[in-house]
Amino acid sequence: MQAxxxxxxxxxxxxxxxxxxxxxRQVNREIGLDVDLIGEGLLDSLEMVNFLLYVEELRGSExxxxxxxxxCFATLRIIHNTFFAGSEPASAKGAA
Amino acid sequence: MPTAEKxxxxxxxxxxxxxxxxxxxxxxxxxWPASIPVDQPWLSDDxxxxxxxPWFGELSDEQxxxxxxxxxxxxxxxxxxxxxxxxxxxxxxxxxxxFEETSEYFHHFLDEENKHMWFFAQFCLRYGGKIYTTQKIQxxxxxxxxxxxxxxxxxxxxxxxxxDFYNVRMMGDESLPEIVRKxxxxxxxxxxxxxxxGVHLVRQLYDDLTAKYxxxxxxxxxxxxxxYMHFFVESFYNPAAYRDAGLEDxxxxxxxxxxxxxxxxxxxxxxxxxxxxxxxxxxxxxEVF
Numbered sequence: 001m002q003a004x005x006x007x008x009x010x011x012x013x014x015x016x017x018x019x020x021x022x023x024x025r026q027v028n029r030e031i032g033l034d035v036d037l038i039g040e041g042l043l044d045s046l047e048m049v050n051f052l053l054y055v056e057e058l059r060g061s062e063x064x065x066x067x068x069x070x071x072c073f074a075t076l077r078i079i080h081n082t083f084f085a086g087s088e089p090a091s092a093k094g095a096a
Numbered sequence: 097m098p099t100a101e102k103x104x105x106x107x108x109x110x111x112x113x114x115x116x117x118x119x120x121x122x123x124x125x126x127x128w129p130a131s132i133p134v135d136q137p138w139l140s141d142d143x144x145x146x147x148x149x150p151w152f153g154e155l156s157d158e159q160x161x162x163x164x165x166x167x168x169x170x171x172x173x174x175x176x177x178x179x180x181x182x183x184x185x186x187x188x189x190x191x192x193x194x195f196e197e198t199s200e201y202f203h204h205f206l207d208e209e210n211k212h213m214w215f216f217a218q219f220c221l222r223y224g225g226k227i228y229t230t231q232k233i234q235x236x237x238x239x240x241x242x243x244x245x246x247x248x249x250x251x252x253x254x255x256x257x258x259x260d261f262y263n264v265r266m267m268g269d270e271s272l273p274e275i276v277r278k279x280x281x282x283x284x285x286x287x288x289x290x291x292x293x294g295v296h297l298v299r300q301l302y303d304d305l306t307a308k309y310x311x312x313x314x315x316x317x318x319x320x321x322x323x324y325m326h327f328f329v330e331s332f333y334n335p336a337a338y339r340d341a342g343l344e345d346x347x348x349x350x351x352x353x354x355x356x357x358x359x360x361x362x363x364x365x366x367x368x369x370x371x372x373x374x375x376x377x378x379x380x381x382x383e384v385f
Contacts, residue, residue: 038235044235044237045232045233045234045235045237046237046320046323046324046326046327048231048232048233049231049232049327049330049331050330052231052233053231053335053347053350054347056335056347057335057347062229062336063231065229068229068230068231068232068233069233070233070235073233
């Protein structure tokens with residue numbers, strides 16, 4: 001698993017997303033890259049809007065309507081690959 | 097038939113009669129002007145998301161009018177998406193067992209909501225050039241189907257009462273363009289019946305839950321409704337709208353405005369009817385904001 005984590009070059013994004021979920025849902029344990037965020041109750045439909053806006057802020061652009069669906073937010077890895085892979089994240093002012 | 101059910105049945109019959117009596121053709125009802133003057137407000141100042149904060153006074157007249165136009169289109173867009181969601185909830189239950197009593201009225205409800213969605217969308221597309229995207233992703237918060245049903249109708253009631261707060265303010269604001277006032281007035285007139293149904297239905301559904309579930313489960317339901325009210329009110333703070341209004345750092349504006357002390361009183365006023373009702377049924381005991 002560690003090797004797979006290392007494949008993700010943009011650890012900052014992962015860390016920020018993980019920290020956001022941890023702080024919002026008061027999760028003390030580290031959230032693994034492949035943890036089912038919705039199935040495990042780490043994201044629910046009410047929290048999703050704020051999370052989605054946070055992802056937009058981090059990537060520096062709006063999320064296309066076609067990608068606003070649960071499967072695109074299933075795990076940290078999927079979120080990273082869907083919204084950040086191959087692009088530089090925005091500086092996300094005030095988003096830490 | 098128990099008293100509550102008999103009462104609901106009487107109310108529904110009356111609401112069906114009223115819907116038939118007051119039916120209208122939305123495609124002929126509105127006289128859409130080619131354009132709306134941009135030198136007059138489209139949204140009442142006190143409904144703007146900057147109102148009550150130190151930043152409101154810093155807006156130039158032009159910025160205030162522009163933001164008001166965009167926030168009105170954002171509000172109507174929010175209605176379009178909300179109506180689609182609530183229609184899906186009602187459609188998924190109409191004529192199923194347990195909804196024998198309400199299905200006749202559901203037909204009127206769906207018919208009227210379809211009209212609302214049409215005229216809100218018309219306004220957005222004609223004068224705003226777009227319908228703002230929704231960021232909602234829905235999945236059920238509870239596994240139990242009767243709790244899901246209760247939550248669905250409680251959410252419908254909350255959304256209708258909050259939207260009605262805006263409608264009532266705008267339909268009576270003579271500084272707004274006539275078409276803006278009319279859209280709000282027509283919506284309000286139908287919504288008063290939907291809210292009447294919602295109050296009775298939510299009351300009955302919650303009575304059923306209290307008879308079946310322990311206190312800790314009811315408090316989980318309360319917790320969800322409290323969070324939903326936050327979520328709903330905060331949905332009016334849309335970064336995409338702020339971006340269109342020319343504001344830099346639109347996400348920061350959303351956070352800053354939601355948390356502004358001056359907005360808390362507004363949030364409470366918007367939710368006051370809903371909270372009063374929910375408290376009267378012990379559905380909500382804690383403070384919302």
